Amino acid sequence: MELTREQLMIQKMAREFARKDLAPQAAERDQKHEYPAESLKKMGELGLLGMLVPEEYGGEDMDTVSYALAMSEVAYACASTAVIMSVHNSICCGSLLRFGSEEQKQQYLVPMARGEFIASFALSEPEAGSDPASMSTTAEKDGDFYVLNGTKRWITGGATSELFIVLAKTDPDADHKGISAFLITRDLQGFSTGRLEDKMGQCASDTTDLLFSDCRVPADRMLGKEGEGFIVAMSGLDDGRIGIAALSLGLGQAALDEAVNYSKQRVQFGRPIADNQGLRWMVADMATDVEAARLLVLNAAAKKDKKEKCSKEASMAKLHASEMANRVTGQALQIHGGYGYTREFPVERFYRDARVLTIYEGTSQIQKIVIANEVLGDKKK
Numbered sequence: 001m002e003l004t005r006e007q008l009m010i011q012k013m014a015r016e017f018a019r020k021d022l023a024p025q026a027a028e029r030d031q032k033h034e035y036p037a038e039s040l041k042k043m044g045e046l047g048l049l050g051m052l053v054p055e056e057y058g059g060e061d062m063d064t065v066s067y068a069l070a071m072s073e074v075a076y077a078c079a080s081t082a083v084i085m086s087v088h089n090s091i092c093c094g095s096l097l098r099f100g101s102e103e104q105k106q107q108y109l110v111p112m113a114r115g116e117f118i119a120s121f122a123l124s125e126p127e128a129g130s131d132p133a134s135m136s137t138t139a140e141k142d143g144d145f146y147v148l149n150g151t152k153r154w155i156t157g158g159a160t161s162e163l164f165i166v167l168a169k170t171d172p173d174a175d176h177k178g179i180s181a182f183l184i185t186r187d188l189q190g191f192s193t194g195r196l197e198d199k200m201g202q203c204a205s206d207t208t209d210l211l212f213s214d215c216r217v218p219a220d221r222m223l224g225k226e227g228e229g230f231i232v233a234m235s236g237l238d239d240g241r242i243g244i245a246a247l248s249l250g251l252g253q254a255a256l257d258e259a260v261n262y263s264k265q266r267v268q269f270g271r272p273i274a275d276n277q278g279l280r281w282m283v284a285d286m287a288t289d290v291e292a293a294r295l296l297v298l299n300a301a302a303k304k305d306k307k308e309k310c311s312k313e314a315s316m317a318k319l320h321a322s323e324m325a326n327r328v329t330g331q332a333l334q335i336h337g338g339y340g341y342t343r344e345f346p347v348e349r350f351y352r353d354a355r356v357l358t359i360y361e362g363t364s365q366i367q368k369i370v371i372a373n374e375v376l377g378d379k380k381k
């Protein structure tokens, strides 16, 4: 796929920012579990936090292909920063754009698109991960308010974001049709951040529970119509999965580049290890894997840019790219030998950061359900 001049310019801008600003700090932030607040501020100034939002709402009005290219560049340098960027741009800005009222867009989307604050998405619960329709958080109508009760889990940015799109059951007796979406801010009484997860990777991005205890939410904070929340979530995840696929691509490319550099420098048996055919075949497999992911990511993004339904393409891109990132970071670590198992080289972080990619925003198994249902045209669980 040939990129346009504008797409190449955005890629270059994101690459320069990511390699100069993000990459040098990524290892330390990972070790200190430090949120990239300053970098996100700069990303807001560069337009990287409202990429898909029209200019009238403070965004950059870029296409999804440009967004995917920029996402890969950010992930190449720091996967933790990239996941914050993905959830904010794809799911949160996207959902406000699709389902928000004009007032909600002015109040929330405009500052989000300018990067003045970061937003998060709260769908999962302790007992409802792959099956979000079985959620138990409730939102009971009380006059001009909804009263929220329940716990959300695995929320990227739970301790740091300022706005949350929260899904809750307005009709606990209905299945997915009883779910509604709400815009929740930190000032609401009865809303708090719960336990912070002690994660294996992507440690500079916090993941927490969100707790709701008789939290009174003004009725005009509902995003979309009552009962429309599941559709808000699913269409948001179509976009989100393109973001995570692009993130996976960037991480895989970073691991491949590290492996290539190392294999040319590391001398064993009197010659660089890159001279060994066993290793050359590994590099060939890795590069092919990365390239296939790139094509799937760009294909899904291009389909979305044509305003066509892209659930299948997004899931294919997410499935392949996230599995690829796990394979390629593992192979890159193997090529580094014992050094790869230490924090002296970035592949150790890449390997840990890759692991969650086949889990969040729908596991690989969930992506296969979506793909198979679309291909066979006979929905099954």
Ligand code: CAA
Pocket (backbone or CB within 6 Å): 083, 087, 121, 123, 124, 129, 130, 131, 132, 133, 154, 155, 156, 176, 230, 231, 234, 235, 237, 238, 311, 360, 361, 362, 363, 366, 369, 370, 379, 381
């Ligand atoms: N776009 C719009 N609507 C959609 C849709 C889509 N992509 N997918 C489904 N729908 C609609 C269906 O048309 C259907 O509508 P009707 O009732 O009007 O017919 C409705 O939603 C229900 O669809 P299904 O019956 O297919 O729903 P299901 O309960 O069988 O679930 C599923 C399908 C694919 C398994 C879905 O539950 C799913 O994606 N599960 C995984 C959840 C997930 O990805 N969680 C990630 C958490 S977010 C996260 O990780 C973010 C982070 O912080 C990093």
